[in-house]
Amino acid sequence: MTSSLCAICREGFGLNESVVNANGVHWHQQCFVCVQCLQPFPDGLFFEHEGRKYCQDDYELLFAPICSGCGQYIIGRIFTHKNSKWHPKCFTCYICGDELNGGFVKYQGNPTCKPCAGRARAQADSKYLCARCNHIIDTEHLTFKVRDIIDTEHLTFKVRDIIDTEHLTFKGEPYHPHHFDCFDCHRPLTHRAKELHSHLFCFQCYDTKEISVCAACKKPIEGRAVSAIDKKWHPEHFACAHCERPFAGERFYENQGLAYCEVHYKKLFGDPCFYCCQSTSDAEIAQFGKTWCEPHFLCHGCDALLKPSSMKFLEIDLQPHCKKCYNKLPEEYKKRLKKIFDVEDKKKSAKK
Secondary structure: OOOOOOOOOOOOOOOOOOEEEEOOEEEEOOOOEOOOOOOEOHHHOOEEEOOEEEOHHHHHHHOOOEEOOOOOEOOOOOEEEOOEEEOOOOOEOOOOOOEOOOOOEEEOOEEEOHHHHHHHHHHHOOOEEOOOOOOEEOOOOOOEEEEEEEEOOOOEEEEEEEOOOOOEEEOOEEEOHHHOEOOOOOOEOOOOOEEEOOEEEOHHHHHOOOOOEOOOOOOEOOOOOEEEOOEEEOHHHOEOOOOOOEOOOOOOEEEOOEEEOHHHHHHHHOOEOOOOOOEOOOOEEEEOOEEEEHHHOEOOOOOOEOOOOOOOEEEEOOEEEEHHHHHOOOHHHHHHHHHHHHHHHHHHHHHO
């Protein structure tokens, strides 16, 4: 028996009652359940996130990243490369396929073990290796493409073009230009070809396309682009208007056509609305450590508009819920919530 109270129902323990102890906190056995599915933990195994305990299935579904190699959930060590997550055993050398636990280097944009990268660079002699034919791109072996035979008796040829000996980059990989034709006019390409929407174009055809212009540097966007605030941006140029740190996929907040990170938005304009991420007007609602515009304070279950002055609402998992949605919850869950609410009311009364 222990003198402490259950962390969920805040009731004491019986004399011979079994008590669950995790990190110095005690629970009744029936109270020690997953916060998502409300089921007991299989074999007592649970995962903790922001102070809440989840069973393995719900933790994987809600929080665990997916391995780019095998497509399974990752629990434990994670390798990150090019915004992708990997199991350590799935993160392998691009050339030999061995695991990269001992570190790696990038070769032609791909993770490669150091021995393979060294051999590849030595073989290429600091030149590019064509990603299609795997031949070195250099000027030592000039080849020609024949358009047609002019004189079959003396076997003379009309040369169409000398194959360009500088590399062409397509989807981040180097190629011999003669492997490609223009997507529009089908003419042979040179190393000056331009990539647009996963296709290659000659200079003339490329100039006829409508190209997005980066709102920051005012230069054409030829690769990936970020669409935000009704504008297009290079990913590295879409940054906080105050600290100029790129968002890199993180949440941003808008004010008068400019994007800000959360820290500087709050410093400059106050707390943003949790729903629309805009500056809250004079009519704002502050609940559960968050702020809402009055028209955006909605029930998390049915999206009904909540008015704190005239309508009762309840907090469930730090989100507002109307009475109707609360009544739809399982009876056992409502009993536990009621006990928690009663404990909180007593604490508030004691403070007064």
